[in-house]
Amino acid sequence: MSVSSEPLRRHFPDGVFPSGCPSRVVLDHVTSKWGVLVLVALAEGEPLRWSELRRRADGVSEKMLAQTLRTLHSDGLVDRDARPVVPPHVEYSLTPLGRDLADRLVPLMDWVAANAAQIVGD
Amino acid sequence: MSVSSEPLRRHFPDGVFPSGCPSRVVLDHVTSKWGVLVLVALAEGEPLRWSELRRRADGVSEKMLAQTLRTLHSDGLVDRDARPVVPPHVEYSLTPLGRDLADRLVPLMDWVAANAAQIVGD
DNA sequence: CAGTATCCCATATGATACTG
DNA sequence: CAGTATCATATGGGATACTG
Numbered sequence: 001m002s003v004s005s006e007p008l009r010r011h012f013p014d015g016v017f018p019s020g021c022p023s024r025v026v027l028d029h030v031t032s033k034w035g036v037l038v039l040v041a042l043a044e045g046e047p048l049r050w051s052e053l054r055r056r057a058d059g060v061s062e063k064m065l066a067q068t069l070r071t072l073h074s075d076g077l078v079d080r081d082a083r084p085v086v087p088p089h090v091e092y093s094l095t096p097l098g099r100d101l102a103d104r105l106v107p108l109m110d111w112v113a114a115n116a117a118q119i120v121g122d
Numbered sequence: 123m124s125v126s127s128e129p130l131r132r133h134f135p136d137g138v139f140p141s142g143c144p145s146r147v148v149l150d151h152v153t154s155k156w157g158v159l160v161l162v163a164l165a166e167g168e169p170l171r172w173s174e175l176r177r178r179a180d181g182v183s184e185k186m187l188a189q190t191l192r193t194l195h196s197d198g199l200v201d202r203d204a205r206p207v208v209p210p211h212v213e214y215s216l217t218p219l220g221r222d223l224a225d226r227l228v229p230l231m232d233w234v235a236a237n238a239a240q241i242v243g244d
Numbered sequence: 245c246a247g248t249a250t251c252c253c254a255t256a257t258g259a260t261a262c263t264g
Numbered sequence: 265c266a267g268t269a270t271c272a273t274a275t276g277g278g279a280t281a282c283t284g
Binding site for chain 1: 133134140141145147162165166178179180197222223227229230231232233235237238239240242
């Protein structure tokens, strides 16, 4: 079933992306080991705090979480809301742009979750 | 448009993926720097040869192309068809599983292509 | 709590040369 | 043409200690 009636889908005619173009940079941010995980964790919809993110992106070090969050924030994908209270209360959430991206990431993660055992020969 | 009427989407309730589970391994293969590019290059539909892949995954070294191809092949995502001629003629293509994955990768790449300039502040 | 600052290492990635 | 083999390097990533 689902025989492709379209033999060709010329999405990226001249090579997937020219090396060194902005798309490559963004792709690397987005597909970075922890970037995907953080984005998808936030894709649930509700803002998450630092400690929650550390738990949900299981295994992430403080250094990498900080670095990932900084990158995603400066890319305009993640919002950082720091409330001036003590102890500090900071919430991270997706920007509209980030949500848009996450919508494309989630199907990928679903696929991985569904097929990983088969692939890796669990 | 496309206002989310669903506040929560509990795709990955207990943390995106447990650290060390098969999904993490597959995710790393699939989102590896060159893995994505090779998969998407092959997503066009027609089989590609080594040299074509090198051109389309612009910037990839021979070592990394070989390694990426080996991983994707052993994951059952990419087929390798070597014809016993001289000079050698080898074609790579997606397996059904690989095509299924690529279908989820392409929308992501399209998004990246569409938004990269804005994000990186070209 | 939410980070930053350091030190350190594995390995992902790269450049080059060589081969069936 | 389609790789493999080597050598070298950058940096992604981790552990630990410290701080506003």
